[in-house]
Amino acid sequence: MNKIKIAIIGCGRISYKHVEAVVNNSELCEITALCDPSVEKAEEKMREYKEKSGMEAKVYVDYKDAIEHEDIQMAVIATESGYHADIAIYCLEKGLHVLVEKPMALSTKDADKMIEIAKKNNLKLGVCHQNRFNPPIQKLRRAIDQGGFGRILNGTARILWNRNQGYYTQAPWRGTWELDGGTLMNQCIHNIDLLQWMMGSEVESIYSQCDTFMRDIEGEDFGAIIIRFKSGSIGIIEGTACVYPKNLEETLSIFGEKGTVCIGGLAVNNIETWKFENEELNNQQISNEEEPDSVYGFGHTPLYKDFIDAINNDSEPLISGEEGKKAMGIILGAYKSRLLDKKVTFPIGDFSTLEMKNIRHMKID
Known part of the structure; x- marks a missing residue:
């Protein structure tokens, strides 16, 4: 099975968790493009990806240029919240599956439009509520x-x-x-x-x-x-x-x-x-995770696997657009x-x- 090629759009505070999730799912996906209006941020994330994976990705200031020139099947949107909907709609209309950071949008109308376009184009739309x-x-x-x-x-x-x-x-x-x-x-x-x-x-x-x-x-x-x-x-x-x-x-x-x-x-x-x-439930072993290094936790890695499995199997991701709304x-x-x-x-x-x-x-x- 071919790896899903990903563009990460937005290389700020949360983006390291997305790089980490791609690296941890390297058998399923790889980063093709890293996009940010700040070329310095995008280049920093490229170096991080190369250090962790041994692979390189192209750096773009404009995500539309990346979509035009690179082989991309999936867009990850990790920009400021107010830009999520417009970027997601553009990517969905270009035929890309979209995984978007929370919140998926800042209006009910935009969220509904994202869901509608994804369904119309038979694409997967997921939202990063990784703590699930x-x-x-x-x-x-x-x-x-x-x-x-x-x-x-x-x-x-x-x-x-x-x-x-x-x-x-x-x-x-x-x-x-x-x-x-x-x-x-x-x-x-x-x-x-x-x-x-x-x-x-x-x-x-x-x-x-x-x-x-x-x-x-x-x-x-x-x-x-x-x-x-x-x-x-x-x-x-x-x-x-x-x-x-x-x-x-x-x-x-x-x-x-x-x-x-x-x-x-x-x-x-x-x-x-x-x-x-219920004693059977009551007596279950209670095992906790190791303490994470931040409030982001460890959920992005299984979130990515679930979403890419949904693409490959044509199934619904756990946190679809409807769930994210x-x-x-x-x-x-x-x-x-x-x-x-x-x-x-x-x-x-x-x-x-x-x-x-x-x-x-x-x-x-």
Whole structure:
């Protein structure tokens, strides 16, 4: 089987995980082009790829030139969030499979267009919610599928982190409504994805309260969301970039009539509580991963394998476009609730982060 030839578009903060994932799946794929408006960043990533794999890739400032001149079957989009949709749509229309970093888009309309074009062109569209591949998360999902919780009553996602002002100053697109959103969209979306995936039900309604307490950004640096699912269960999300003096925790907790599980760790990768009425589940060996070197965890490598297997076998990846839209949709629903100052029901219709420019921007001194 021929290797899938990949163009990585965007060589910034997260790109090293994509290079690492390609190298770890070298029997399935290889990098043909590395693209970034900063040639220095693209060349740095090329050197990194060569050092780890012994192979070279072409460097491009314009990803469209790479697509025009190189043999590429798959585009990986790791640019600023606000550019994800336009680049993905261009690549899909050029016949490339697309794996896009979170969030897949900043509007429901753009997400729907990406999904539509991928289906029309019989292409795979995937979203990088890599924490779904954490072994403890996979184990939790299996317990849910086996009915170990009975009825799921509620779940909580807590993302208690610190992102100081320097983080935003270093990359001024962060925290803007045009290119990012606030901490819910940037920092919290992975755990929100895990929460909604575990609850196993569509969203019925959302109510949120958000504010910008400390950081000089357009978006929120603190957000709280209450979700009512159609099953009747309730989800609670607490996300902040203001914890003093550094990251405190990222925790996912699921509560059912017959089970309780809490997963924490640096990247939601350690089982902290595992209790079930079912003794077979209750007595399972609890094994945690080694501690990762960052909040990105180890999930990009199995994410790539899953996505490339989907291309080769013409199957659906675990995190398809439809799946990737769900967490993004919850956050846009929370923003709409904040804007209207009331509970909103799903589906929320066309909505984007740009509509938040109308929000009253409060600060607490």
